[in-house]
Amino acid sequence: MTDFSKEIEELLSKLTLEEKITMIHGAGFFRTGEVERLNIPAFYFSDGPMGVRSEFKNDEWMPYGPDDDFVTYLPSNSAIASTWNTELAYESGKVLGEEARGRAKDMILAPGVNIKRDPRCGRNFEYLSEDPRVIERMCVPIIKGIQESDVSACVKHYAVNNQETGRMAVDTEVDERTLREIYLPGFKAALLEAGSLSVMGAYNKFRGEQCCESKVLLDKILREEWNYDGTIVSDWGGVHSTEEAANSAMDIEMSVTPDFDDYFFAKPLIKAVEDGVIAEETVNEKVRNTLRLMYRLKMLGSEVNARKAGAYNTKEHREKAYKTASESIILLKNENKILPLNKNKFKKVAVIGANADVMHSFGGGSAEIKALYEVSPLMGIKMALGGNHKVTYSKGYHVPSKAMNATESWQAESTNTDAELEYPYVIRSKPGQFAEINKGLFDEAINAAKEADVVIFVGGLDHNYDIEGKDRDDIKLPYDQDIIIEKLLDVREDMVIVLNAGSPVEMPWIDKAKSVVFTYYAGLEGGSALADVLFGDVNPSGKLSESFPYKLEDTVTYKNGQFGSKEKVVYEEGVFYGYRYYEKENINVMFPFGYGLSYTEFKYDDFNVKSCGNGSFEVCFSVENMGDVDGMEAVQVYAGENNPTVERPVKELKAFTKVSVKKGEKASVSLMLNKADFAYYDVEKKDFITNSGDYTIYIGASSSDIKFKTTVTI
Ligand code: BGC
16 A cells, blocks of 8 residues: 655645644544645544434534435444355445445444454444454455445454443453454454454453553554554543643544644644653654545545545445345244245234334434435335235334433443443333333234234344443343243244344343244344345345354353453453353354244355465365255355364354355355464464364354264364
């Protein structure tokens, strides 16, 4: 990548201290200041990651007004990950980048690449996976797609930002090996492989320092080790001091309050330079990084007129959002082949559940979207069936709500560390709290279920639970849904259950249920994609990019109590969380990492693992479609060291791909594993090491459905 040093130095030499400072802090909630005299424009940001956020006034958390900021609402990062399709990740990134540019943004605050360490984390829906390899492979194409439109991605939140409780101050303590093997690979791939032009520092602390001022994370790892020359932006309100932050590699300070001149990187920084506390050269370095970003985005320099203009709300964008949604939906259970439902074989459909008839897009915190439209599951079902079927809808259970006053904003208060974040429009309920109201709703739903030919329940979580700033207390379904599901299963054991959430939920009725579908927040076409899966126009091919435990108590972070403290969280489990933990401890999970069914059956065969020298292997096999519909299958290759010198997971995901196989046909798969894929982080040597010795390579349809394994020697 060009570094534009000559042009940068020339421009830098002309800037006054005040002008330099203008460029490195917020002069509006989503922009920096401009330097008109030298034609340096203001820099415009927007959230991410499910689309470009609506416009706010410069200094008030108020909608801007005009209705020109509705956008394509894209499937969430969790949904993208569950497609296991890197091509769709790229297409989603491309849509996001084009829309961001189309809305005149310079940077889109996406993607979120934090590890889903505990299912309670409120922002899990914004993140990709529990597994670093899935995160790496999926975030690289997203970022490349975004940046093709001359707009910067901003990978977030760096680093070890895995809970919302006490988010501005909680100190995270992670041992070096775990940091390197689990929590950093996504960021490293985003910055070095995808070339993300920017990265956002996290709110939390890391080993005692605020992430946005961290010498270890920013200076040592990003700048020195990784030689990263992109721009480091703070999370909004993540900077806590002038001196510490200025002396760290942090470049641009953004925040949530309108006192822009008093930001740490505003007047106080000018004063610190004038008083000789901070060297002007320190400021220069931040300005260089900011100018370099502008040159790379063609905001400055000879190519300004060639900068891409982008586009938003195009038909093509909606089609891509639909495609991603349709491949993200996960079939968890399908006994007696209840699904797909044959439209010609039923007339009366009872759709039950609040999530069937809800708009999720305008919720979740900074990821909220003003969607051009959102096809709800109910609308998707009705659109797919047309007028010859009778579709009834009953809410099934009560969801309390609070109307939002147009002048209220959670974001203005979002950095207040004293109070648990209070959202004006978020409201949760306790089990049994609305028992009275529910009695009536339950009866109505049960009657509807009894009368219908087909019953589809659509429940799960919503953005009262999947939300920035607030974790969940447990992973149970809210609003007494478990009670109504049990009751409905008693009268209709063939009921199709659809759950929508950003993270795992407990399903205490799972043994009784015959047919269960899971969907993450799937964007504006989510309801159409769901209907197409239910009625068999789309053969489901999504797989879980995280483990679904039976209950919260099975998770290691529940057992070690290292989640949700406002002060300090020690990642005592090290690398053993998620499937790495369940496999080590032989704990049965409800649905394993990598799992998802199809309407067809795939037969894996012709296994051949060839050594290619130098510790690398080509893993070959075939996947045959044995059923009578075309399908797609995400195939996975895991590896584990047989006699490790440090304790290592039984196996870890190393490679995957998704193959499309027509009925009766066979596809061949070839995946490469290199020596580095077998490595662990050696704390003494401060490097990744691959021991000589034996390793097991596993080929599977999920982490627990292993079709073949073999020992190789390095
Ligand atoms: C969030 C970021 C977001 C920023 C700007 C913060 O509250 O943590 O993810 O990009 O606000 O809205």
